[in-house]
Amino acid sequence: MATFNVRPDIDAAAARLSNTLGSKREIQRLPEVLWEGETVEMLATGQYGGGAGLVAMTNLRLIFYKNGIMQQKVEDFPYGKVSSVQWQGGIIMGTLTVYTSGNRADIKNMPKDQGKALADELRRHIAQGTAPGAQPVSQAAGTAPAAGQDIASRLATLDKLRGQGLVSDEEYAQRRAQILDSL
Structure with a gap:
């Protein structure tokens, strides 16, 4: 697996990815979209809103981040705003559906192992309203x-x-x- 040397929390989460294809730029630039004091717990790859990118679970929110050559896309889902989450897995890939305030976001083509683990952890976060002990x-x-x-x-x-x-x-x-x- 590739070594990124971005930040300890991001490097640890990236090391657990089975594949970083199409998300290396996002991993390198992830600190640019994080808030002060925000730490990354888990990463996954997926497609959302017409583009492939990186899904980052932090101690405060779930972030979809796409850093393309012509444009950048960041959409976040603070745990307190997420009402439910659904995981639908296929043989290799699956779809994570996040429901917030009447809206629905489908993050598709997530590797099954990453998506399932992320969905389970996201459920834990939303059940508590935020990460335990998070500021x-x-x-x-x-x-x-x-x-x-x-x-x-x-x-x-x-x-x-x-x-x-x-x-x-x-x-x-x-x-x-x-x-x-x-x-």
């Missing part, structure tokens, strides 16, 4: 988390990011101080 983050850097956010889960998420090498020691100390100051 809702905003797209704008440095903005305050949602009111009433559990301090312990925010600290746990920060510790996890530091452990994965996604946050420097200096940034860790600064963020930890901000969280504790919000008490």
Whole structure:
């Protein structure tokens, strides 16, 4: 399997892909569409809206990302907005259907192993409304988390990011101080 050296969480998820054909550019550029503090848990390939791309499951949302030569497509599905998910698998490929607020998104031609695993994990996320212990983050850097956010889960998420090498020691100390100051 190809080595990407993008970020530890993305590299680990990409290493579990059975095939990265047609998604290498998306894997390399995935950090551009992620929010501050967002980590990738699982990746899959598939087709959505007329193009092949990458499906990324993060600690906050499901993302379909296509980075073509002429255009870029990003569609996300925050776990709190997903009402249900359906997996229909064939011999080799299948379709993941995500239902949100009366809308339906069919991500087709997903490899069976990736699609089934992603559907199962997505069901777990939507049953809980979000990832356990995940800190809702905003797209704008440095903005305050949602009111009433559990301090312990925010600290746990920060510790996890530091452990994965996604946050420097200096940034860790600064963020930890901000969280504790919000008490």
